[in-house]
Amino acid sequence: MTLDLFDDIDPIPAAHEPLCDGAMVLRHFARLEAGNILADVEAIAQKAAFRRMETPGGLRMSVATTSCGNVGWVSDRRGYRYDSIDPVSGQPWPRMPESFFALAGRAAALAGFDGFAPDACLINRYDPGAKLSLHQDKDERSLDHPIVSVSLGMSAMFLFGGMKRSDSAMRIPLMHGDVVVWGGPARLRYHGVLPVKEKPHSLTGSRRINLTFRKAM
Numbered sequence: 001m002t003l004d005l006f007d008d009i010d011p012i013p014a015a016h017e018p019l020c021d022g023a024m025v026l027r028h029f030a031r032l033e034a035g036n037i038l039a040d041v042e043a044i045a046q047k048a049a050f051r052r053m054e055t056p057g058g059l060r061m062s063v064a065t066t067s068c069g070n071v072g073w074v075s076d077r078r079g080y081r082y083d084s085i086d087p088v089s090g091q092p093w094p095r096m097p098e099s100f101f102a103l104a105g106r107a108a109a110l111a112g113f114d115g116f117a118p119d120a121c122l123i124n125r126y127d128p129g130a131k132l133s134l135h136q137d138k139d140e141r142s143l144d145h146p147i148v149s150v151s152l153g154m155s156a157m158f159l160f161g162g163m164k165r166s167d168s169a170m171r172i173p174l175m176h177g178d179v180v181v182w183g184g185p186a187r188l189r190y191h192g193v194l195p196v197k198e199k200p201h202s203l204t205g206s207r208r209i210n211l212t213f214r215k216a217m
């Protein structure tokens with residue numbers, strides 16, 4: 001047997017790394033569930049395909065996105081917003097699997113945010129070279145709830161900055177199964193992802209999948 005076979009079932013103890021007041025990395029937290037999450041993501045993408053959205057400024061995002069939940073995150077020439085209808089399919093977004101909801105709630109609680117009840121899950125797909133520029137997550141109606149971010153597949157360098165775009169940013173390597181939670185005093189911290197390098201993963205191939213759970217409405 002090769003080490004690869006054990007790769008995704010080895011119960012590596014979770015390690016919690018505080019980043020700052022209100023933000024924490026939960027290493028390996030989603031690792032055991034990763035295969036199931038990815039299967040659910042595939043089913044969601046059958047109904048609401050990954051697409052590279054246009055920014056209000058008219059640029060095409062390098063990251064391909066879709067959503068599940070009561071509302072999904074949408075970007076176009078009119079701006080950023082949450083919408084209950086997928087503009088591509090014309091249908092409501094696929095339901096958020098119960099297991100997603102539960103995972104996000106457990107991660108948030110571990111980071112000190114009890115009772116997190118996300119109504120939106122934005123799913124990002126990064127092909128090699130895709131990136132996400134520094135930004136704040138601020139399209140949610142209330143900022144009283146944390147963001148829970150689950151990383152799967154290829155690893156990436158996450159940037160976690162300050163309250164101003166120009167503040168220097170920490171560089172945090174995120175691996176398959178790692179979860180980041182930020183809320184409270186850290187809720188509006190700028191963050192982003194450096195261009196993803198190609199290092200194929202056994203479960204996703206040359207892709208990184210990231211899920212961010214939000215209480216949007």
Ligand SMILES: O=C(O)CCC(=O)C(=O)O
Nearest residue numbers: 122124137149193210212
């Ligand atoms: O891919 C990531 O790790 C971060 C995603 C993110 O910041 C977002 O979707 O708003």
Ligand SMILES: [Fe+2]
Nearest residue numbers: 135136137191
């Ligand atoms: Fe974000």
